[in-house]
Amino acid sequence: MRTSRSVSALLGLLLAATAVLFGTSEAHAAGGNYVALGDSYSSGTGAGSYDSASPSCKRSSKSYPVLWKNANAPATFNFTACSGAITTDVINNQLGPVNSSTTLVSISIGGNDAGFADAMTTCILQGTSGCVTRINTAKTYIANTLPARLDAVYNAIRAKAPSAKVVVMGYPRFYQLNGSCIVGLSETSRAAINSASDALSNVISARAAAHGFTYGDVRGTFTGHEICSGSSWLHSLEIFNIGESYHPTAAGYSGGYYPVLESKA
Template sequence: MTTSSRTLRSAIAALALLIPVAVAAAPATAAPRDPVVYDALGDSYGSGYGVPPYSATCGRSEAAYAVQIDGRMRIDLDDFAACAGATTTSMLASQMGALDADTDLVTVSIGGNDIGWGTVVGACVAAGDAPCAGALAATTGVITTALPAVLDATYAQIAAAAPDAHVVVTGYPRLFSPEYGAYLNASPAEQHGMNEGADLLNSVIADAAAEYGFQFVDVTSRFVGHGVNAPEPWVLGLSDPGRFHPNLDGYEAYAAAVTSQVNPRDLR
């Protein structure tokens, strides 16, 4: 046998010894992760009210941010329980059955109906200066004095019903863009007052959520320049049946806010 032949056979034998080692060292293919079990609670801002068609009850719409984020980040919408008109009391009575130990992700939009925010908007838009000022004063008082305890009790029940879930609490947008002038009877100054009321509402909700380690998602910045009186509004006007709720662009902004701020690593 020539020297070159012996060298070739030695190289082949060495390669044969290496192949099993390489195969054994190859990592096993990771099993696909389970879907994230997602339950959506809340009021009309959670149900997608404002963009028809709606479900037979609760004004649930396919435009709702819960429906839009279904399928993103392995999220699987399990129970879509949000209902137009819900208060903390009615939500606890009728929606909590959606949650259990298997729930991985919860979103909740609640609080606006508890303080009668619609009454304030109606007074400022349709009535005069005095009714607007009175409604604002009364409602901001409720936000600061009564709402914190109500939210605390509500979030405690959510935490107990879904102990392993990542809970996302969504806030409310400013409804007006005062820079574009009056909207019906609501002057720019009154619009500023209502926007400040929305900011106060959001801050109280955010503080209460933080006490339970819940994540607060603020949508305020996304709606800037898109109030009901803006050239490109993301809020429906007084003449629409879904008045002062987001339109499709508005709910897309909600979905974008949630998906951009929720870290997939927080979802078990």
């Protein structure tokens, strides 16, 4: 009898140690109910393999929400992120599946509100001076207007899913400075674009923290894989597929975004 008890105790300790060693978590084991919200960086634009049922949203089977779903097998998965979305689109069009039983929400949002697509177009067409001016306008918006718009989204998510873990995903820096690119934007323009990405990340992370949400910073995982790195996980300007420009590749979602969500969820 003593031997049996000792063996049982030892097995219990081994199981507990294994759970710690291999990172088994209650959230992953329980399955849970996952909803993926946001813009093109959440839908998977740039990765290809898009869902034909919602072609304009460019929801990809290689996006980080789908990769997380495939790895963790939540009980339910709803994918409402859509390319081009701004904060009000999330509130008005994407929150349908979010409810009191939702256990995990992921979202990237704010880049379109700040006008990043227009800023990148300006940088390409108007040279360094026009680029820096447009980027400074975006940074002013990010500092003064975007926080309240993010608060509105985060409040709406929390109101519908009071118990969910919410992981707010950020954006990468676009360029490796002094990198391998010998043509294209000037180094000054590339540095300005990166500074706006950092400003966006800083505001998003601050507002996420204020709501008790978890921030997923992808700048670290993308370091060494920016445009001009020689090993880019981001599309540069795609003349014949303009909508893919400045979005992650499939490798960017699997190597840059998915590990961050996996570590935070």
